[in-house]
Amino acid sequence: MNLNNYVKIFKALGEPTRLKILKLLSIRPMFVCELESVLHMSQPRISQHLRTMKEAGLVTEKKDAQRTFYSLQIDYLDESFNNLITFFHADLADLPQFKEEHLRLKQLDSDADVSACKEGKMRVLNWRREA
16 A cells, blocks of 8 residues: 555544544534534534545545435555555565665664764764755
8 A cells, every 4th residue: 555545634633623533423423404403513514524544545525315314434544554554564675665765774884974873972863864
């Protein structure tokens, strides 16, 4: 899975109201008006939260005339978290998006700035910022 997908998922999960909505949708799919009633929130606020969760792939919507019906994508959540666990267990060398970090990590113990920092002799590491 792409790292940006995880960022979207964690952004969606990082707000208490969104977690409440996801829990409610785990019980059953709901119309926005039902969520309004249960959460005592306005339609625009709920819709804003649902939009964030939809962009993250956590919910789907179906139109029913003027109303919108939302469902939790539990299979996507299961797959995403299983992939995240696999990601954390993977060897850094096997992850193409971490090629540069892997090379720098291999050289970390021989980096004089890092050694000095770890010994308390330097306050700031001297590293080149990428343009």
